[in-house]
Amino acid sequence: MAKSISQLIKDEAKRQQNTLSLIASENIAPKEIRETTGSVLMNKYSEGYPGKRYYGGNEIIDQIEVMAQAAAKKLFGAEHANVQPYSGSPANIAVYTALLQFGDTVMGMSLPHGGHLTHGHKVNFSGKAYKFIQYGVDPETGLLNYDEIETQAKIFKPKLIVCGATAYPREIDFGRFGKIAKKVGAYLLADISHIAGLVAGGVHPQPFPHADVVTTTTHKTLRGPRGAVILCKNSLAEAIDKAVFPGLQGGPHDNITAAKAICLQIAAKPEFKRYAAQVVANAKALATSLQKLGFTLVTGGTDNHMLLVDLTSKNITGMKAERALEKVGIITNKNMIPGDLRSPFDPSGMRLGTSILTSRGMGEREMQEVAMMIAKVVDKPTSSAVLSAVKKEVAVLTKKFPIK
Numbered sequence: 526m527a528k529s530i531s532q533l534i535k536d537e538a539k540r541q542q543n544t545l546s547l548i549a550s551e552n553i554a555p556k557e558i559r560e561t562t563g564s565v566l567m568n569k570y571s572e573g574y575p576g577k578r579y580y581g582g583n584e585i586i587d588q589i590e591v592m593a594q595a596a597a598k599k600l601f602g603a604e605h606a607n608v609q610p611y612s613g614s615p616a617n618i619a620v621y622t623a624l625l626q627f628g629d630t631v632m633g634m635s636l637p638h639g640g641h642l643t644h645g646h647k648v649n650f651s652g653k654a655y656k657f658i659q660y661g662v663d664p665e666t667g668l669l670n671y672d673e674i675e676t677q678a679k680i681f682k683p684k685l686i687v688c689g690a691t692a693y694p695r696e697i698d699f700g701r702f703g704k705i706a707k708k709v710g711a712y713l714l715a716d717i718s719h720i721a722g723l724v725a726g727g728v729h730p731q732p733f734p735h736a737d738v739v740t741t742t743t744h745k746t747l748r749g750p751r752g753a754v755i756l757c758k759n760s761l762a763e764a765i766d767k768a769v770f771p772g773l774q775g776g777p778h779d780n781i782t783a784a785k786a787i788c789l790q791i792a793a794k795p796e797f798k799r800y801a802a803q804v805v806a807n808a809k810a811l812a813t814s815l816q817k818l819g820f821t822l823v824t825g826g827t828d829n830h831m832l833l834v835d836l837t838s839k840n841i842t843g844m845k846a847e848r849a850l851e852k853v854g855i856i857t858n859k860n861m862i863p864g865d866l867r868s869p870f871d872p873s874g875m876r877l878g879t880s881i882l883t884s885r886g887m888g889e890r891e892m893q894e895v896a897m898m899i900a901k902v903v904d905k906p907t908s909s910a911v912l913s914a915v916k917k918e919v920a921v922l923t924k925k926f927p928i929k
């Protein structure tokens with residue numbers, strides 16, 4: 526007989542507790558945030574914005590949404606915040622809807638080089654509706670080549686430039702992107718979905734005042750509920766709000782809006798600064814340990830929460846490494862590396878992130894242990910003796926750092 530959903534939720538909680546997750550886009554949201562998403566707020570409909578709703582009974586929801594807007598603006602130094610986007614992809618599409626006409630020229634980072642699907646990939650709505658020119662990283666260094674991006678921008682004269690990434694382990698120079706955008710008369714959208722927690726925690730520079738619009742998910746390094754926010758200058762506020770509702774979405778998910786407010790308030794506290802600094806310290810420690818164990822890292826290291834590992838020197842593909850690691854309870858994701866000749870289903874690399882392990886309380890010492898576990902598995906992925914020994918090490922470490 527199939528298991529009940531409630532049993533499957535218990536199973537998933539156990540899986541999360543008993544594994545070491547290095548998925549760079551995930552985190553462990555605090556209990557308060559998880560409970561808020563499951564609260565009675567989900568019963569309410571509130572199409573519109575605070576004070577201008579299409580349904581009655583919204584006096585409490587209005588207070589919650591205003592609180593979330595205020596916290597978002599304060600955290601990222603923004604003039605205006607829209608806290609209704611259901612997630613990161615619809616947030617980006619809403620920005621395009623607000624600023625562009627179908628067919629307009631836009632520049633975004635290509636997916637195989639670390640950009641997101643919504644930054645103009647051909648299978649995505651963004652790549653179909655707009656004429657996206659894709660920029661990438663230098664295949665030798667793995668770094669963004671700002672001179673090259675500027676040259677492209679001068680040739681193609683985009684109406685909008687999108688910066689930000691899904692798989693880029695280095696700081697993004699928003700100032701330089703802002704200058705390029707200004708030179709060609711383009712808007713600049715900074716999609717800080719991955720690094721928002723680091724920006725909030727003061728360990729990555731802020732995108733404002735260089736960007737005209739900022740989008741971010743709230744569930745990655747920011748450690749909040751599944752969702753997104755859009756931040757912008759006052760001059761674009763009306764266009765952004767109209768694009769989100771009624772342009773793209775219906776009723777906002779008020780339970781999530783409340784959880785966003787809590788997450789944004791937590792992210793302004795000193796403890797969050799310590800967490801953000803530790804996320805980066807852990808990523809650097811993991812990087813150094815892996816390099817000592819013979820791994821090659823794209824760009825030679827990291828400035829943020831993630832590492833891109835080039836597995837070619839280890840003679841294993843991304844898919845095989847991901848599968849072998851999952852067998853011992855280490856959860857990673859295979860990833861393309863710049864200039865990858867292999868398919869995205871079995872690429873040459875893997876992406877590792879330290880947000881979850883940091884949220885569980887682990888520090889640099891544990892990162893050394895994790896690096897050693899990864900090396901043992903990747904070096905001998907078919908040895909059952911190695912796999913069972915590392916599985917035991919994973920069990921000891923996960924038990925020491927329970928998910929709260």
Ligand SMILES: Cc1ncc(COP(=O)(O)O)c(C=O)c1O
Pocket residue numbers: 550612613614615617641643689690691716717718719742752
């Ligand atoms: C840079 C970036 N933007 C947008 C998104 C989309 O977010 P969502 O999965 O919530 O739609 C992601 C998700 O990984 C991302 O990495």
